[in-house]
Amino acid sequence: MKSHSTNDIKYFDYNATHPPYPEILESCLSEYLESYYNPSGITRFSLQKQGKIEQTRKYLSQITGHKEKQFVFSSTGTEANHLLIQSLRVMYPNLNSVIVSPFEHSSLYAALGTYGFQPILLQTNKTGTINLNHLQTLLKQEPKPVICLYAGNETGVIQPVEEIHALTKQYDQLLISDLMQAFCKIPVPFQLFDGYSFSGHKIGAGMGAAVSYLPKDNKDFKLFGGGNQENEHRAGTENTFAISCLQKVTETQLNLLDEKNKRLIEFQTRIETNLESVGCEIIAKSEKRLPNTTFLILPIQTVDFFLLGLEEKGLIVSTGSSCKSRAREASKSLLYMGYSEEEALRAIRISTGSFTKLEDVNLLIDEMKQLIQKLS
Structure with missing residues (x-):
């Protein structure tokens, strides 16, 4: 099945809500x-x-x-x-x-x-x-x-x-x-x-x-x-x-779970390997995780400008749990895990799903790397 979306948005916030079938x-x-x-x-x-x-x-x-x-x-x-x-x-x-x-x-x-x-x-x-x-x-x-x-x-x-x-x-x-x-x-x-x-x-x-x-x-x-x-x-x-x-x-x-997760694991590996190369820290990388989720700390302070830059390119990610994302509070999960408030405020979440395409993943990686370099 394909997403019904007719706009140019590349969506990477599946953990907030999954696009409808x-x-x-x-x-x-x-x-x-x-x-x-x-x-x-x-x-x-x-x-x-x-x-x-x-x-x-x-x-x-x-x-x-x-x-x-x-x-x-x-x-x-x-x-x-x-x-x-x-x-x-x-x-x-x-x-x-x-x-x-x-x-x-x-x-x-x-x-x-x-x-x-x-x-x-x-x-x-x-x-x-x-x-x-x-x-x-x-x-x-x-x-x-x-x-x-x-x-x-x-x-x-x-x-x-x-x-x-x-x-x-x-x-x-x-x-x-x-x-x-x-x-x-x-x-x-x-x-x-x-x-x-x-x-x-x-x-x-x-x-x-x-x-x-x-x-x-x-x-x-x-x-x-x-x-x-x-x-x-x-x-x-x-x-x-x-x-x-x-x-x-x-x-x-x-019915599609195994096939989907095989693809999402490949996307997750591609995203994390590329973003680590520009200084991003992947949170809990060595732990057993959902194949669709990457939570990372950006190597820059200007997270709001970073998110706006992605949005201008039609790329949607989030800062974590959707119930708190508008408030721009430090992630309580990260604070409990031992990260500082400053680190937690630099965290973003990328989550993929059924309709995510390889070309969208590659575009996200390219735009994120360019923005990190620009805002560093």
């Missing part, structure tokens, strides 16, 4: 326009729409090996993360704190605060992986649920989930994970997680559908009431169009 979204839109009925209605037409939602829930159960009833559809990744943490609060009404990685999305930390959990942050270093000895010490001192994303949205570092899972089970604790950057990018060992979240727009399914897998089928849990949708966990008419897109794009992404 046009044929899939157009097909789902056509289906929605012909069958726009409220899935919560009582007619056979509404029941057919509800059946489509349950079909997607069943599909997610099949690819993950987890129970259908514990999948809850919501609208955004932020909501999906809040939903996960609220379900944890219902399970543990008297729990004051949980063990958390220092690499979570800001929505996860916000959700912890909203539902009264104090995060106990795990130690790390410039590898970008959590300190397993520190995790074991914390669990031994006072066993608590552990929250750790599988793949970093900035660094792309993949956490050692097998070891993390083994430790949490040794102390009979839950392991919950934000899979926003891992889902449909790498094979995910779903069986190692008790609860997780992911979102359609991160894989090219457009905005409007995200997923939470609840760690327990708890009838008392409601994100908000007012209707019996989503097994009474989340009232409100479901976005049937977005949910349908989510399933169809997931099927496409998983």
Whole structure:
């Protein structure tokens, strides 16, 4: 499939949002326009729409090996993360704190605060992986649920989930994970997680559908009431169009995963080798990372002019997590890893995906090298 984009933009910000798969979204839109009925209605037409939602829930159960009833559809990744943490609060009404990685999305930390959990942050270093000895010490001192994303949205570092899972089970604790950057990018060992979240727009399914897998089928849990949708966990008419897109794009992404990642690894190597030659530092280069992500520190101070220079050439990269990029704050992930604020403010993220072309990669490399030389 090809991107629908008709402009000259060369897009390298897939971790913020994946460009939509046009044929899939157009097909789902056509289906929605012909069958726009409220899935919560009582007619056979509404029941057919509800059946489509349950079909997607069943599909997610099949690819993950987890129970259908514990999948809850919501609208955004932020909501999906809040939903996960609220379900944890219902399970543990008297729990004051949980063990958390220092690499979570800001929505996860916000959700912890909203539902009264104090995060106990795990130690790390410039590898970008959590300190397993520190995790074991914390669990031994006072066993608590552990929250750790599988793949970093900035660094792309993949956490050692097998070891993390083994430790949490040794102390009979839950392991919950934000899979926003891992889902449909790498094979995910779903069986190692008790609860997780992911979102359609991160894989090219457009905005409007995200997923939470609840760690327990708890009838008392409601994100908000007012209707019996989503097994009474989340009232409100479901976005049937977005949910349908989510399933169809997931099927496409998983079918093409090996082929795509082979190509993206080649792009990643090409980008990093060339940029290191002009003084860029590749963050966590020796660690296991997403094949589509390069997080680097530029050898220049004028990062804003650098980004503007790329944008003028039609090249889009980012400074890290999209939730914070407008604020131009130093990446908290890098600060926790031991980088200085000055270094963190020189960091940019390059992320590729399904529609990235070799000629676009070569153009990005050439323009970045020229701008670095010009601004040095």
